[in-house]
Amino acid sequence: MLSEKGQHAVVYGHRGLGKTSLANVLAQVFENYIFYKVNCNRADTYNSLWKKILRKITFINQQRTTGFKYETIDSVQRIVLPDNMEVSIDMLEDILSSFTEPMVFIFDEFDSVSSEILKAQMADTIKLFSDNYPHLKIILMGVAENITQLLGQHPSIERCIKQINLSEMQSPELLEIIENGFKTLHIEASDLIKNQIVMLSSGYPHYVHQLCYFACENAIKRNSSVIEKIDLDESIRKCVEDGDFSLHTQLTAALGKNPDKNQFAKLIMACILCAEQSTVFSMEQIKHHFKHFESYENESTHIHVIVGMLCHSSRGFFLSMIRTPGGKMYKLSQPLMRPFVKIQMHSQLSGVL
Numbered sequence: 001m002l003s004e005k006g007q008h009a010v011v012y013g014h015r016g017l018g019k020t021s022l023a024n025v026l027a028q029v030f031e032n033y034i035f036y037k038v039n040c041n042r043a044d045t046y047n048s049l050w051k052k053i054l055r056k057i058t059f060i061n062q063q064r065t066t067g068f069k070y071e072t073i074d075s076v077q078r079i080v081l082p083d084n085m086e087v088s089i090d091m092l093e094d095i096l097s098s099f100t101e102p103m104v105f106i107f108d109e110f111d112s113v114s115s116e117i118l119k120a121q122m123a124d125t126i127k128l129f130s131d132n133y134p135h136l137k138i139i140l141m142g143v144a145e146n147i148t149q150l151l152g153q154h155p156s157i158e159r160c161i162k163q164i165n166l167s168e169m170q171s172p173e174l175l176e177i178i179e180n181g182f183k184t185l186h187i188e189a190s191d192l193i194k195n196q197i198v199m200l201s202s203g204y205p206h207y208v209h210q211l212c213y214f215a216c217e218n219a220i221k222r223n224s225s226v227i228e229k230i231d232l233d234e235s236i237r238k239c240v241e242d243g244d245f246s247l248h249t250q251l252t253a254a255l256g257k258n259p260d261k262n263q264f265a266k267l268i269m270a271c272i273l274c275a276e277q278s279t280v281f282s283m284e285q286i287k288h289h290f291k292h293f294e295s296y297e298n299e300s301t302h303i304h305v306i307v308g309m310l311c312h313s314s315r316g317f318f319l320s321m322i323r324t325p326g327g328k329m330y331k332l333s334q335p336l337m338r339p340f341v342k343i344q345m346h347s348q349l350s351g352v353l
């Protein structure tokens with residue numbers, strides 16, 4: 001995309017799949033571009049976002065000393081932007097048109113932008129750069145199912161936007177992360193342990209890192225350079241303790257007051273087993289997997305009620321219901337819940353995963 005004239009990019013995907021990490025390595029890969037990255041937040045406007053960027057830009061100012069034998073003195077300068085000055089698209093063009101260096105402007109966490117006006121202004125800026133300043137590039141990144149969710153609908157820029165959907169990593173990629181890390185640390189582990197880390201991580205590099213980190217820490221504490229089952233068990237325990245707060249809150253709500261005594265835990269695990277096979281699943285599939293945890297014969301209505309409740313706010317919207325021509329389907333509201341539950345409920349799930 002960077003080498004294609006007039007092309008910009010939108011990088012989208014679920015939480016935790018490596019968008020920010022990708023942004024952070026781009027500068028190492030494309031050395032001929034200068035990268036400027038900002039994080040967006042809910043309060044941002046076009047003015048505040050571009051001010052954050054423009055204030056990072058430095059340039060060399062050359063000044064001649066006076067006199068017959070003059071010298072040239074270089075000084076690093078920044079763009080001076082008075083606080084009361086509002087950056088508009090025209091002003092941005094005035095400022096940036098004087099720069100000839102290839103620049104990439106990355107707006108991370110663009111999903112926190114809710115203003116449709118700001119989204120439209122960004123789309124207009126992409127069009128402006130694409131038509132007139134091919135050395136200036138914009139990359140928008142954020143959590144979204146598709147580009148429209150992130151940027152809204154702007155047909156005029158469809159052709160100049162590369163859509164990059166970051167999906168869950170494949171097992172060989174995760175295995176590569178594990179092996180590279182272990183090699184650097186001179187740590188070894190059996191294929192069984194490595195595959196278990198891959199399985200628990202469900203395509204999310206974050207969990208690979210976390211599980212490996214705690215497992216290595218435990219092995220090193222034991223003065224061992226080999227990761228054993230006890231290290232992985234300890235690592236899982238620490239990951240449970242260290243778990244993401246919002247996922248924890250959602251799972252606690254979904255489980256309810258007496259998770260050992262009620263059916264919610266079993267149904268949650270059945271949903272996780274469904275999600276292992278496909279993002280969207282049916283009631284029949286949930287019932288099928290429920291049988292792993294309880295032999296049930298005629299409690300079909302009971303399961304319907306629980307599944308319905310898991311779609312409700314009182315149960316943290318654990319599931320989302322989707323109406324399709326073929327009937328109701330379900331999916332995990334938070335895709336990250338899959339590895340989270342697999343780690344949190346590891347002991348109950350270990351026989352069936």
Ligand SMILES: Nc1ncnc2c1ncn2[C@@H]1O[C@H](COP(=O)(O)OP(=O)(O)OP(=O)(O)O)[C@@H](O)[C@H]1O
Nearest residue numbers: 014015016017018019020021022143177205206209
């Ligand atoms: N290609 C990769 N190789 C190894 N580890 C990676 C890779 N990509 C991401 N990670 C690791 O995965 C974790 C999550 O990545 P990152 O924060 O980049 O995701 P994100 O998509 O920006 O998440 P969020 O949506 O929450 O902002 C980080 O701990 C990072 O180190």
Ligand SMILES: [Mg+2]
Nearest residue numbers: 019020021108
């Ligand atoms: Mg990020």
